[in-house]
Amino acid sequence: MSLVLYGAPLSPFVRKADAVLREKNVPFELESVNIMPMPDWFKEISPARRIPVLRDKSVGEEGTHGTIPDSSAICAYIERKYPEPALYPSDPYEYGRALWLEEYCDTELGALVGLGIFRPIQFARFQKQEPDIATAKKTYTEKLPRVLDYLEGELGGREFLVGDSLSIADISLACLLAQLALVAGPLDAGRWPGVASHSERMTKRPSFVPCLEICRKIVKQAPIDLSA
Numbered sequence: 258m259s260l261v262l263y264g265a266p267l268s269p270f271v272r273k274a275d276a277v278l279r280e281k282n283v284p285f286e287l288e289s290v291n292i293m294p295m296p297d298w299f300k301e302i303s304p305a306r307r308i309p310v311l312r313d314k315s316v317g318e319e320g321t322h323g324t325i326p327d328s329s330a331i332c333a334y335i336e337r338k339y340p341e342p343a344l345y346p347s348d349p350y351e352y353g354r355a356l357w358l359e360e361y362c363d364t365e366l367g368a369l370v371g372l373g374i375f376r377p378i379q380f381a382r383f384q385k386q387e388p389d390i391a392t393a394k395k396t397y398t399e400k401l402p403r404v405l406d407y408l409e410g411e412l413g414g415r416e417f418l419v420g421d422s423l424s425i426a427d428i429s430l431a432c433l434l435a436q437l438a439l440v441a442g443p444l445d446a447g448r449w450p451g452v453a454s455h456s457e458r459m460t461k462r463p464s465f466v467p468c469l470e471i472c473r474k475i476v477k478q479a480p481i482d483l484s485a
């Protein structure tokens with residue numbers, strides 16, 4: 258196998274690269290990397306000390322040569338190397354919008370879902386501690402709505418965030434909302450109908466199913482209702 262994706266399925270950013278590879282039917286191997294603590298060999302190829310990192314063995318098999326860190330860089334590399342089906346719009350403006358929405362989901366939504374909700378609940382469970390429901394609820398009820406309102410507006414009742422086909426923006430959004438759903442269940446479809454149905458459709462795609470099945474087995478516990 259020439260492509261190795263280093264990471265763990267429970268990371269939404271690993272999931273993003275995983276989904277892009279699967280959407281394009283590119284064979285790859287997912288090699289598990291524990292980030293608590295991160296092994297020294299991985300630190301060498303991940304200067305930001307984060308997962309995922311991709312290795313393209315056809316470029317280099319050892320050291321940093323042949324590796325690309327960061328999900329956005331990895332996905333753009335995969336797109337260039339395996340152009341079909343295209344996951345980045347060809348129209349320049351739509352391309353710019355797709356990159357913006359990818360970035361917005363990865364950073365703004367990502368910080369709230371990851372640091373504000375997923376970690377306080379799931380990392381506590383991993384350490385056999387009580388989940389910090391108060392922090393998760395505060396993020397869910399006070400900070401998340403503004404971000405979801407924006408994304409609801411961007412979707413505007415359409416199937417995809419940009420243009421009329423699947424793009425990297427949809428994949429980023431779906432990866433973060435799947436992360437949220439693992440610990441907090443589906444979104445309120447009455448309040449965010451577009452985003453909720455986007456998430457439901459996306460997580461049924463064959464490119465998402467294998468990774469999410471593994472994640473549900475890892476998380477095990479039922480989602481917590483954070484809305485009340």
Ligand SMILES: N[C@@H](CCC(=O)N[C@@H](CS)C(=O)NCC(=O)O)C(=O)O
Nearest residue numbers: 268269270292307308309327328329
């Ligand atoms: N911008 C990065 C973010 C990656 C990221 O934050 N990964 C997390 C896991 S979800 C990580 O590796 N964290 C390591 C740590 O917190 O020590 C990307 O898109 O790949």
